[in-house]
Amino acid sequence: MMMELLSDSTTQFLSTMASDGEPRPAKKARSLAKSWKLFLTENLGPEGKAFGLQDLFAHGFDSTGANGRVAATAASVRCSGNPHGNKFYTMRLEHRQGGPMAQFRGEERILLFRSDRPGAIAKIVFSSEVPDENEYSKQPHQPQNAAAGVEPDVPAHSTAHAKIHVLDVKSQYRGRDLGGLLFSEAITSLKSKYFNDDDQDCDDVNAAAGDGGPIKSKQVYDVQCMLDAEEDVTRHGKLVSFYEHLGCRVKPTKRVQYVNNNDSETYRKVPMQIDLHPRKANSPSVQQRARSRRRKFSHLASSKGSFLPVQLVGSMGKLSVRSHTSFEVMKLDWLVTETPGGIQFCTTHGHLLMASPSGLVSVLSPGAQDNEDDTDLDIDAEVLHKWTHFVPCHVSEEDNTEHSPIPPSPRESSRSLWVLRTCHGTFLTADSLRQTLSCTKLPSFWQANGANLSLVCTSDTPPRRHHYRKCWKFQTIDYVTSMRSKFLSFSLGRATLNEALGWIHAYPAHPFHVWSSDEAAPESSNNPTPSLRTLCFLMAETAREAGLPDWIQLVALFHELGEAVKVLDPSNTGVMAESIYDWTISSRSRVIGCKIPERATFSEFRHLNMDEEDSRYNTETGAYQENCGLENVLLMWSGCEYMYHLLKHNNCSLPEEAYVMLRYFLLGDWHEHREYSSLTNDYDEDMLPFVQEFDQLRRSVRLKCMDCNDLSDEYCDFLWDSYYASIAAKYHCDHVFNW
Numbered sequence: 001m002m003m004e005l006l007s008d009s010t011t012q013f014l015s016t017m018a019s020d021g022e023p024r025p026a027k028k029a030r031s032l033a034k035s036w037k038l039f040l041t042e043n044l045g046p047e048g049k050a051f052g053l054q055d056l057f058a059h060g061f062d063s064t065g066a067n068g069r070v071a072a073t074a075a076s077v078r079c080s081g082n083p084h085g086n087k088f089y090t091m092r093l094e095h096r097q098g099g100p101m102a103q104f105r106g107e108e109r110i111l112l113f114r115s116d117r118p119g120a121i122a123k124i125v126f127s128s129e130v131p132d133e134n135e136y137s138k139q140p141h142q143p144q145n146a147a148a149g150v151e152p153d154v155p156a157h158s159t160a161h162a163k164i165h166v167l168d169v170k171s172q173y174r175g176r177d178l179g180g181l182l183f184s185e186a187i188t189s190l191k192s193k194y195f196n197d198d199d200q201d202c203d204d205v206n207a208a209a210g211d212g213g214p215i216k217s218k219q220v221y222d223v224q225c226m227l228d229a230e231e232d233v234t235r236h237g238k239l240v241s242f243y244e245h246l247g248c249r250v251k252p253t254k255r256v257q258y259v260n261n262n263d264s265e266t267y268r269k270v271p272m273q274i275d276l277h278p279r280k281a282n283s284p285s286v287q288q289r290a291r292s293r294r295r296k297f298s299h300l301a302s303s304k305g306s307f308l309p310v311q312l313v314g315s316m317g318k319l320s321v322r323s324h325t326s327f328e329v330m331k332l333d334w335l336v337t338e339t340p341g342g343i344q345f346c347t348t349h350g351h352l353l354m355a356s357p358s359g360l361v362s363v364l365s366p367g368a369q370d371n372e373d374d375t376d377l378d379i380d381a382e383v384l385h386k387w388t389h390f391v392p393c394h395v396s397e398e399d400n401t402e403h404s405p406i407p408p409s410p411r412e413s414s415r416s417l418w419v420l421r422t423c424h425g426t427f428l429t430a431d432s433l434r435q436t437l438s439c440t441k442l443p444s445f446w447q448a449n450g451a452n453l454s455l456v457c458t459s460d461t462p463p464r465r466h467h468y469r470k471c472w473k474f475q476t477i478d479y480v481t482s483m484r485s486k487f488l489s490f491s492l493g494r495a496t497l498n499e500a501l502g503w504i505h506a507y508p509a510h511p512f513h514v515w516s517s518d519e520a521a522p523e524s525s526n527n528p529t530p531s532l533r534t535l536c537f538l539m540a541e542t543a544r545e546a547g548l549p550d551w552i553q554l555v556a557l558f559h560e561l562g563e564a565v566k567v568l569d570p571s572n573t574g575v576m577a578e579s580i581y582d583w584t585i586s587s588r589s590r591v592i593g594c595k596i597p598e599r600a601t602f603s604e605f606r607h608l609n610m611d612e613e614d615s616r617y618n619t620e621t622g623a624y625q626e627n628c629g630l631e632n633v634l635l636m637w638s639g640c641e642y643m644y645h646l647l648k649h650n651n652c653s654l655p656e657e658a659y660v661m662l663r664y665f666l667l668g669d670w671h672e673h674r675e676y677s678s679l680t681n682d683y684d685e686d687m688l689p690f691v692q693e694f695d696q697l698r699r700s701v702r703l704k705c706m707d708c709n710d711l712s713d714e715y716c717d718f719l720w721d722s723y724y725a726s727i728a729a730k731y732h733c734d735h736v737f738n739w
Helices: 008-020 024-030 032-043 053-057 071-079 133-137 178-194 199-209 238-245 284-296 366-370 381-387 410-414 462-474 477-487 497-506 532-545 550-558 561-568 570-579 603-608 639-649 656-664 682-704 713-730
Strands: 091-097 107-114 120-129 158-169 221-232 257-260 266-276 306-314 320-323 329-331 334-339 342-347 352-355 361-364 391-395 417-421 427-430 437-440 445-449 454-458
Touching (some): 053 391, 053 445, 107 178, 120 221, 178 221, 178 238, 178 266, 238 266, 342 391, 352 381, 361 437, 497 532, 497 561, 532 550, 532 713, 550 656, 550 682, 550 713, 561 570, 561 639, 639 656, 656 682
Parallel strands (some): 306 454, 320 361
Antiparallel strands (some): 091 107, 120 158, 257 266, 306 334, 320 329, 334 342, 342 352, 352 361, 391 417, 417 427, 417 445, 427 437
């Protein structure tokens, strides 16, 4: 009987369903995994374009500073027309020794520069010297084993003396541990100078010894490095704590001095010290391996490479990473450098981010990079070096069905998506619960923010951004008016709501999910992913278990049935959903015909909407009377909006609160952020708690539905026959509807 009630085109389409198993739009949605696996295969190969730091961070770049606390200043600079207000730059370190400006014997300076302007933005000045020969001759001699290949009568370690005179970072660049970077580079320089870590010198000495001769050794020294932590008394202990974190200790035998620097402020100078000791001697093979590692993992001052200070951010703030040599989990300050192999992340203290083949992401300490005592990383230096590289790959804002003549806005470009691929074919991601870094075969997406120099691991996916981009482009007042005129005549066909539940089994509950190659294919019958029907039944069952009224359970069961229109209208809605824009998918809604809130979802695409430039529709009230009430405004045309009108047209006797929940739960700008206050009235305020409760219910169930199995036809039939059919009859939702 049902087939007789439908139009000829619908009958033909349902016949195609019976033979193919599911409608074309469903195949399109379910083949999303295939298309994205194809994307990863074709566009992320080694032959693809190499992206660098400027590609990642140039959009919205804040050239006034690096700490993210001067965003307002940066915005005013850009608005004032200053051509240098948004200029991209990188940083570099420069190591200088002696020279006419030196004030101390053995003075060295490590300076931090920006690439776009002269003058250092931070510096550390330190000096060092070895004991004189008379003091050296008094040191005891420790006999060495000549048979072990080490030259005999090498004296025990003497002590070299060093002092840090100045450590200064300009105020606008603080907050990224650049002071810690300079301190670590100075300590590395001292170790290289006095610990026999100078590879070139060692090579020269060994070459002079000739093949087969004993290994000659430079004099090795302990280093005693002094410094004064000079801090404002109003910030008592802050600078001392900073140096203690870097390994220094307060000298208890020295007095704290109080100094007035003629600026009406009193400072205290706390004497501190850090002692550096060379590693114990290892076999020649281990020393050679360590030397090979040091050549690969050179520190920033010696490599003269450019970098940017960045933060790696997850949903709850800065991301953590575990140490390779311990179970310690740390939150660190990062520097990102550009190399021929991609980009590298290193900490301000010289640790390198490393991805292993197992998916473990950890930080490789400077000591582990030398590999003097590390057995876990006893692998080739070239291989290990590859493990520290990540290849950034950009994801287009347009899919292959869209060729927009409108160029992307700067805001749109700054929120575009990236993936960071390892040499193992995995992708850098953030564990959403532990907020730690790891690698998976499932691609995770990152947004690079040039304004505050951060890489944010986002839950967004390319299909989701593509969908919302089209929402902004298509959903104008003319579009919504035409769709209401077309679909609110309810002339597509006739079917019961239970039959429609069977149809939406063909559509995925999470249409924007990106599947990895090791996950089950969405169309697989062995482990099918949850369908939209499963989401609806789970939401209704959750409401039932929570003791919510039966009419809320019914709305939960029916709220996604708007996607059934693709079955009833295959030649129009179905084709459009497959090739252009699928309006039936539930998306965050907005009021059409008035000013769109700045916080609207994916607001970076607002420039694509034609109503934005129409003076009739870009004011607070737009086409409406003030406080007219939400029932009198136009919302985005969506599957839920269609269901709201469908239930009313077919004379369902649901409470008014049920209709309000169904229509407004997607209007998050109103019930979450209290926008549209110029349009809402007292009735809307009374209905607000119902809408908020329904939205929270749906959010929680969608999260549960991520990992659940699809419900079988038999189980869904059982739930309907044993429980929901009677509730549908109670509210006159059990008859054949006009669609």
